[in-house]
Amino acid sequence: MQRITVRPNIALHMLIGLLALLALAACTAPVAPAEAPAGDQAEAAPAEGEITVSVVTPYMANATTKYVIDRFQEDGQAKGWNVPVTDTNADFNELVSRIEDAVTQQVDAIVLGMGDPAQMTKGLETAKEAGIPVFGLDAGVAPGVVLNITSDNGQLGQVTAQYLAEQLGGEGNVVMFTHDPHPGVRARAEAAAAEFANYPGITIIEKKHIEVPGPVDFARSLTQDLLTAYPNDGDIAGIWAGWDEPALGAVQAIEAAGRDGILVVGIDGTDFAKEEIAKGGPFVATVQQDFDAMAAQLADIIAAYLAGEPPAEEQITIPGILITAENVNQ
């Protein structure tokens, strides 16, 4: 009977608490969304007669997403629109709620700033029922999306893979850093793999999923482990990264380990990637998307749509520009 006096199992209680919390976090996180820099505008109620084009994004913490959304916001504001931006920090469930909020506020159009529309069909349906058009800004094509404007992600993947393969003389083992849940990054990886297949001497030895948030540190630790798993010079000839952040992590690990002869390519043309390329280290190339053109064209397309001219196609692609040591300082 003394056993009855045994204290409740704290660990078990806390575990139950933790599980409850995770469930809670999943559904209550939308209460206080991390506002994007343009948050103050999100608060402002649309004035009568003013056109509001609401931007929702799961990836504002990503430098590239931020850049293209900032450009779009400028282009929209230049047209006299109100362009509030909401970020959900990689939370797609919350993204649906934010789309529904925009529908409730009866905005004139909704823009998805990246993120796979297939993961937010509920929000898209709500918008469609309310007759509010949804446009993809480097997002994806899905039922309920009027038009998606994007870089040709396939071209970005292909051109960086081609450059890497040529720099390697068409021979060697290549590691790919991917993030398949993101449709753009997935398209890059597929095209890169197809391009590598054109070189019989190139072997893809690993495809690694990079976790976000925290891709730089994740890729850095992962690359450390890969360098240990493939310890000899030449075991790994190149690393192809689906975007610049994991490429940076890989470069840091290679430099810290003092390994020579491993080339890294990224995608996005971020400032830190350019700085690394200019240094002449393992980071040899990135490709810059033409976000200025992308944002400007989307603003024009939305303006035409609101004026009663819907676009003919559902996807428009814009090619990117390869950046290497030769043109990085231009």
Add this chain to the structure above:
Amino acid sequence: MTVESTTDNPPRRRSMSLWLRTYGTFIGLLAMVLIFSLLRPGVFLSVNNLRNIAEQVAILAIVSTTMTVVMVVGDFDLSVGALASLCGVIVADMLIKQLGLVPSIAIALAAGALAGALNGLLVAYAGLSAFVATLATMTAYRGLSLWYTDGSTLFSGIDEAFRPIGQGSTGPVPNSVLIMLGVLAVVWFVMEQTVFGRRLYAIGGNAEASFLAGVSVRRLRLIAFIISGVGAALAGIVLTSRLFSAHPTAGEPLMLTSIAAVFLGMTMFREGEPHVLGTFFGVLLLGVMNNGLNLLRVNSYIQQVITGVIIILAVLISGLARRGQR
């Protein structure tokens, strides 16, 4: 495990379950080390790889160690990941603004202490549950670092004097590992060897009884959160130096992983209480598993599944053993 079996053979059953419960996580770690060493002979146990593992877990170990303090009291701190990002961003910005190494670090640590104090005030004095309070501040701190950086990465013009903290070595030991060991030693000493630490455990055991016994429960819970805040700040500083760039969400993965590490550590102790040393084993278990699976070239997705299964197994084994004891 039935009641009969316990009464049939109580001493043997109990000693067996006690043994399993106490050493389950440790044995799990040893088994993992053994398996990885056998599967990748000469690679997994190489000095270089062990140094890599230590370096990879250092930041997580710092956060988990201070998280242990909060969990000893019976609370949680969900804001550590966002706070680590925020303090990492602050230190980078101060360094870019040429404030100098020591003032920049001091400001970031102070920000961590302040944010931790806010958590503590909300929980201990305003009476919010730790879940709700730190869930809310997590969101707020994340928002602050996104706002502070405008969502972008800070990398250009960081003072070079800052680099050795996360990238340098003293002798063969990475500096980040030395910082981790320092945090471990200090927190272990405070928790296990001082009256202050004993009181924190007393509050975790029974807050009301502690209060009646004259322990200032509120003040101590507040201090526990401040410690956690400073730990998160320190982790953010080391992370920023390691990457030599500050990303506004870089610290986020630390939150759930640090709580998992503390849980894994709790399985090692009879009372199921968090302990600094147990937490460190939890961190090592997670770090070794990650590194080993990478070395074995296991598919990235399957790695996550295996990690989840192993956490559940560890907790389950100790939980089963404890039920057997009753």
